[in-house]
Amino acid sequence: MAGTFGNPEVVQEEVDILIIGGGMAACGAAYEIMPWIGAAKDAGVDITVKLVDKAAMDRSGAVAQGLSAINTYIGPNQDPADYARMVSNDLMGITRDDLAYDLGRNVDDSVHLFEEWGLPIWKTVNGERFDGATWPKEGGKLLKDGGDPVRSGKWQIMINGESYKWIVAEAAKKALGSDNIQERVFIVKLVNDANDKNRVAGAVGFSTREDKVYVYKFKACLLVAGGCVNIFRPRSVGEGQGRAWYPVWNAGSTYTMAAEAGAELTMMENRFVPARFKDGYGPVGAWFLLFKAQATNAYGEVYMTKNKELLNDYPPYGQAAVPASCLRNHLMLKEMKEGRGPIYMDTVTALAKLRETLSPREVKHLEAEAWEDFLDMCIGQCGIWVGENIEPEKKNSELMPTEPYLLGSHSGCCGIWASGPEDVGAPTTEEHPEADKIPAHLPQGWNWGYRSMTTVRGLFTAGDGVGASGHKFSSGSHTEGRMCAQSMVKFVMDNKDWVPTLDTSVESLVEEIYRPVRTFLEHKDYTTAIDVNPHYITPRMLQFRLQKIMDEYVAGVATYYTTNGHMLAVAEEKLGMLKEDAMKMRAKDLHELLRAWENYHRILTAEAHMKHIQFRQESRYPGFYYRMDHNYVDEENWHCFVNSVYDKETKTWNVFKRAHKDLVDKSK
Numbered sequence: 283m284a285g286t287f288g289n290p291e292v293v294q295e296e297v298d299i300l301i302i303g304g305g306m307a308a309c310g311a312a313y314e315i316m317p318w319i320g321a322a323k324d325a326g327v328d329i330t331v332k333l334v335d336k337a338a339m340d341r342s343g344a345v346a347q348g349l350s351a352i353n354t355y356i357g358p359n360q361d362p363a364d365y366a367r368m369v370s371n372d373l374m375g376i377t378r379d380d381l382a383y384d385l386g387r388n389v390d391d392s393v394h395l396f397e398e399w400g401l402p403i404w405k406t407v408n409g410e411r412f413d414g415a416t417w418p419k420e421g422g423k424l425l426k427d428g429g430d431p432v433r434s435g436k437w438q439i440m441i442n443g444e445s446y447k448w449i450v451a452e453a454a455k456k457a458l459g460s461d462n463i464q465e466r467v468f469i470v471k472l473v474n475d476a477n478d479k480n481r482v483a484g485a486v487g488f489s490t491r492e493d494k495v496y497v498y499k500f501k502a503c504l505l506v507a508g509g510c511v512n513i514f515r516p517r518s519v520g521e522g523q524g525r526a527w528y529p530v531w532n533a534g535s536t537y538t539m540a541a542e543a544g545a546e547l548t549m550m551e552n553r554f555v556p557a558r559f560k561d562g563y564g565p566v567g568a569w570f571l572l573f574k575a576q577a578t579n580a581y582g583e584v585y586m587t588k589n590k591e592l593l594n595d596y597p598p599y600g601q602a603a604v605p606a607s608c609l610r611n612h613l614m615l616k617e618m619k620e621g622r623g624p625i626y627m628d629t630v631t632a633l634a635k636l637r638e639t640l641s642p643r644e645v646k647h648l649e650a651e652a653w654e655d656f657l658d659m660c661i662g663q664c665g666i667w668v669g670e671n672i673e674p675e676k677k678n679s680e681l682m683p684t685e686p687y688l689l690g691s692h693s694g695c696c697g698i699w700a701s702g703p704e705d706v707g708a709p710t711t712e713e714h715p716e717a718d719k720i721p722a723h724l725p726q727g728w729n730w731g732y733r734s735m736t737t738v739r740g741l742f743t744a745g746d747g748v749g750a751s752g753h754k755f756s757s758g759s760h761t762e763g764r765m766c767a768q769s770m771v772k773f774v775m776d777n778k779d780w781v782p783t784l785d786t787s788v789e790s791l792v793e794e795i796y797r798p799v800r801t802f803l804e805h806k807d808y809t810t811a812i813d814v815n816p817h818y819i820t821p822r823m824l825q826f827r828l829q830k831i832m833d834e835y836v837a838g839v840a841t842y843y844t845t846n847g848h849m850l851a852v853a854e855e856k857l858g859m860l861k862e863d864a865m866k867m868r869a870k871d872l873h874e875l876l877r878a879w880e881n882y883h884r885i886l887t888a889e890a891h892m893k894h895i896q897f898r899q900e901s902r903y904p905g906f907y908y909r910m911d912h913n914y915v916d917e918e919n920w921h922c923f924v925n926s927v928y929d930k931e932t933k934t935w936n937v938f939k940r941a942h943k944d945l946v947d948k949s950k
């Protein structure tokens with residue numbers, strides 16, 4: 283029976299594997315899973331699978347707008363161990379080498395597939411550079427047919443990537459089959475098993491287009507709903523407010539749903555504050571790495587040189603050939619705080635220098651590439667350049683550190699504690715000095731049987747979901763999704779007779795999901811102005827409150843990314859109240875219902891971030907945030923993971939240390 287806004291239709295489905303999300307990791311899993319399901323069938327086990335995405339896969343997730351580079355491609359002459367070293371240094375020494383190394387040795391295969399599927403990868407042949415538009419061979423594959431991919435950095439290669447997500451999604455959809463894909467369904471929560479609290483048995487969500495609630499039961503689930511944006515007040519205001527660097531539609535669903543299901547989170551204190559072209563958030567990588575531009579203060583001084591000695595405060599992370607990303611911000615922030623802003627990308631000098639060695643034709647090509655860089659992944663930046671009369675060869679552009687984002691796949695490493703590969707070693711219980719603080723039901727080492735399974739049985743994650751292992755980017759997220767496909771099929775085969783039983787009744791779940799709608803319908807006539815009502819708060823207003831708390835007390839742009847124990851205590855109290863008031867959010871239509879639940883996911887993610895910063899009594903990421911009451915990196919006491927487990931019954935966090943161990947020799 284078709285539902286109404288007040289009484290949604292309830293659709294119940296049972297599958298063996300549910301994939302939540304349709305981004306890079308989900309597409310990797312969708313592409314990879316069918317052959318493994320085929321192998322299971324040959325072994326006598328029938329496995330069903332379904333993918334649900336809150337949006338449309340062709341343009342969903344962080345790659346929606348396209349990208350101009352694939353940031354993780356190892357290539358034939360580089361060592362995955364070097365890649366693991368780079369990941370570790372950039373994230374101030376606290377990463378899981380097992381995860382990074384495993385990714386490094388597998389990631390290239392996904393890049394080769396992208397090319398196979400039609401993604402144009404730039405290439406240099408006999409010293410001449412070709413991109414997708416200029417490649418001479420009909421149907422030629424730029425990587426496979428010899429020549430070198432154009433590298434914008436040691437690990438990055440350039441692409442014509444406006445249609446990157448279309449290409450990757452098309453392969454995923456073709457492999458999985460459209461009957462197994464459901465778009466426009468927002469998953470609100472996971473449901474634990476009635477007989478095993480530490481296991482997932484289902485998920486519940488709603489359609490963003492029709493009055494329908496979906497209740498899924500499953501044996502295994504891949505939770506890959508991206509990172510978290512808009513918990514901090516954004517720099518963009520007014521009509522520009524939807525503009526952020528990471529995509530605003532990634533709302534912390536991964537972290538909140540995993541936490542509520544009881545999964546252990548890791549490094550939630552980590553954040554990413556990218557320095558980007560001001561207001562448009564345009565990418566800077568190609569300008570720094572490919573065009574060799576430098577960033578300066580308002581007086582033309584290169585702050586990376588001028589403030590170089592500040593790096594000595596943070597050995598060894600400051601002294602690496604490429605200092606950690608946060609430390610590069612640290613050097614920039616000194617200029618801003620001491621009044622020598624604005625900060626500029628010196629495009630004028632960079633292009634003039636290139637003109638000294640290149641022919642006019644080559645320079646024209648390069649200028650076209652500079653615009654292409656934006657057009658491929660951040661069209662809004664082109665709008666700003668056009669609107670502000672910026673010709674990069676004549677006028678420099680402002681740079682600005684953005685508001686903070688939480689993510690595990692780009693240059694950040696917050697996320698979920700996930701099982702590593704079997705063949706790369708990890709600390710044992712005996713070696714673990716803090717083992718007694720870890721809840722007894724959780725694993726003690728770094729591998730517990732199924733690659734990428736979280737500490738909750740049957741719950742897997744990848745991409746932005748996997749913590750303590752950043753710098754995976756688009757290709758790495760796809761690769762991790764593929765690894766999960768394989769291990770989820772193995773898990774289902776090993777549990778083929780297990781029957782999921784939801785620990786909550788379907789009626790209660792539907793009631794909970796549609797609460798904002800009922801709140802609205804019950805109280806809407808109490809006042810004459812629909813947005814002003816003592817019985818409810820609009821999702822938009824609630825989001826303002828969240829962003830104000832985080833911005834002012836948890837090291838947002840308002841305080842130049844600084845906080846302290848007292849400010850965090852205030853934030854804790856205010857977030858507690860906000861959590862209570864979130865139960866009073868209204869939804870006047872399905873769009874607002876989406877906004878309400880996105881906000882709920884944001885609040886719990888924000889709380890996890892705050893709790894972890896509060897627990898870690900040092901400033902591990904100077905330039906991303908500073909705890910001014912512990913404004914130093916304390917290697918002796920805090921060279922460790924900070925992990926946490928949320929109790930959804932008591933609504934409290936248990937935050938604790940886990941030992942860190944280098945598996946790759948970092949002295950090299």
Ligand code: FAD
Nearest residue numbers: 303304305306307336343344353469507508745746755756
């Ligand atoms: P995503 O790809 O973001 O996918 C998340 C998916 O979950 C989406 O389909 C979303 O619709 C869905 N979803 C979210 N919540 C729910 C829910 N509650 N229910 C159902 N579905 C949900 N990588 C590079 O290689 N090179 C680059 O140059 C590069 N630049 C980048 C620039 C920007 C501005 C951004 C944002 C990212 C960039 N990346 C780059 C990184 C890359 O995009 C990410 O690493 C990658 O997309 C992460 O994959 P994921 O699957 O974890 O998340």
